[in-house]
Amino acid sequence: MVTLPFNVLITPEDPKYHEKFYKSAFNVSGWSKPPTDYNVWRTAFGEDYVYLVAVDKETEVHIGSVGGCFYRNNAGKKVIFCIGGYYIFPEYRGQGKGKLLFDVILDIAKKEDVNIYLNCNENMKNIYCSIGIDIVRKNSIIVYRPKFNHFNFDGAVVNENSTLKDAKECLDWDQVKQFDQKIVGDINRLNYIKTRLIQPSSHSIISYNKETNKVNGFINAHEAVGGPLILGPLYADSDQIAEQLFISLFKKMSDLKVDKEDILIFTFQYNEFMSSMLKKYTNGREEKISEQTSHFSKLDIQVKTEFVYCFFETALSFV
Numbered sequence: 001m002v003t004l005p006f007n008v009l010i011t012p013e014d015p016k017y018h019e020k021f022y023k024s025a026f027n028v029s030g031w032s033k034p035p036t037d038y039n040v041w042r043t044a045f046g047e048d049y050v051y052l053v054a055v056d057k058e059t060e061v062h063i064g065s066v067g068g069c070f071y072r073n074n075a076g077k078k079v080i081f082c083i084g085g086y087y088i089f090p091e092y093r094g095q096g097k098g099k100l101l102f103d104v105i106l107d108i109a110k111k112e113d114v115n116i117y118l119n120c121n122e123n124m125k126n127i128y129c130s131i132g133i134d135i136v137r138k139n140s141i142i143v144y145r146p147k148f149n150h151f152n153f154d155g156a157v158v159n160e161n162s163t164l165k166d167a168k169e170c171l172d173w174d175q176v177k178q179f180d181q182k183i184v185g186d187i188n189r190l191n192y193i194k195t196r197l198i199q200p201s202s203h204s205i206i207s208y209n210k211e212t213n214k215v216n217g218f219i220n221a222h223e224a225v226g227g228p229l230i231l232g233p234l235y236a237d238s239d240q241i242a243e244q245l246f247i248s249l250f251k252k253m254s255d256l257k258v259d260k261e262d263i264l265i266f267t268f269q270y271n272e273f274m275s276s277m278l279k280k281y282t283n284g285r286e287e288k289i290s291e292q293t294s295h296f297s298k299l300d301i302q303v304k305t306e307f308v309y310c311f312f313e314t315a316l317s318f319v
Contacts, residue, residue, distance in 0.1 A: 004100055005097065005100070007057055009052070009055060010052060010053075011042065011049065011051045012051070017053045018051065018065070019035070019038075021062075021085065024089055025085075026225050029087075032228050032230065033225055034199075036222075037315075038051070040195050041067065041316065044191045044192040044194075044195040044196070045069045045191070050068050051065060051066075051067045051085075052068075052101060052104055052105055063088065064086075064087055064089055064097065064098060064101055065085065065086075066084075066101055066105050067084055067315065067316060068081055069081070071318075073187055073188060074186055079187060080117055080187065081114050081115070081117070082318055084118060084315030085315050086102060106131070114298075115297055116133055117294070119292050119295070121292055125295075133295040135295065135297065137295070137296070139269055139294075140291055140293050140294070141293070141311065141314060142267055142268070143266055143290045143292065143314075144278055145228070145263070145287050146263060146286050147282075147287075148228075148229065153251065158248065159241070161240070161241075162210060162216060162244060164208075164248055165205065167197040167198060167206050167218065168204070170197075174190075176193060176194070176206065176215055176218065179217075183307045184301070184319060185301065185303070196220065197218070199222060201223040203221045203249060203253050204218065204249075205249055206218045207219075218234075218235060220233060223260070227261045229263045230313055231249075231265045232311050233310050234246065234309040235308060266310060266313065267311070271308070274309045301318070
């Protein structure tokens, strides 16, 4: 048993540690996280969410942190553990403390013997592969950061075959769950989806088939620290529905006078329609900024990527 050179706080009540993390992560690494994240994860996952905070034993100074959450199937069994927000403050790097903290969160997942998942940039890919999180999803993640004011929908034709409603007015969330599980299989994400979409800082729309009144897609954008919006998720049964949701959300935000400098978008590399839509509505100024890989420890859970146009986010979400 390794004696840690720091103390570990587990999901502390005080949000100050998470606030310090996301502000530093933005200033140092350019990470954009919603200020509401900590509350969203704790509300949606309860005890299945863990946020480990490393603090110096003598000074109690915050050294770094990492988060994780268990997703359960419909029977209530833990099936996957997602890790994200792994961050060591610059002044404490190069001392081996980051690895020790990461080992603590790995042990939490290993005790439950579940599949482990995370996303990472290229510089971390080989490191995660070397510790057994080495099953890499073939469909990598492309990150775009276009300027908000570069989007132009003048003359855009909206396919109105679906009925669109504000997610905050949704009365039947079980339909949303059913649609989501068509994509992810037997993993129950309803609490997370609902909690994220009804946040005051979220702008979200659910699409319904006009004939059956069944959910056939939904879209969300939520505000992040540092100015940008995070667009995600965008899930839809077809390209036409995805485009209708995409245009409608931007028009909704325009009506609400939402004014942001940038918008962050995480999409699958093989989703050619999403990349072409970004190019179309920004007039070629979609601005790809990075590429990420997705890793599993046991098996790729094979989500149906053809319905996924944008991720929720790439910290603790596997799609």
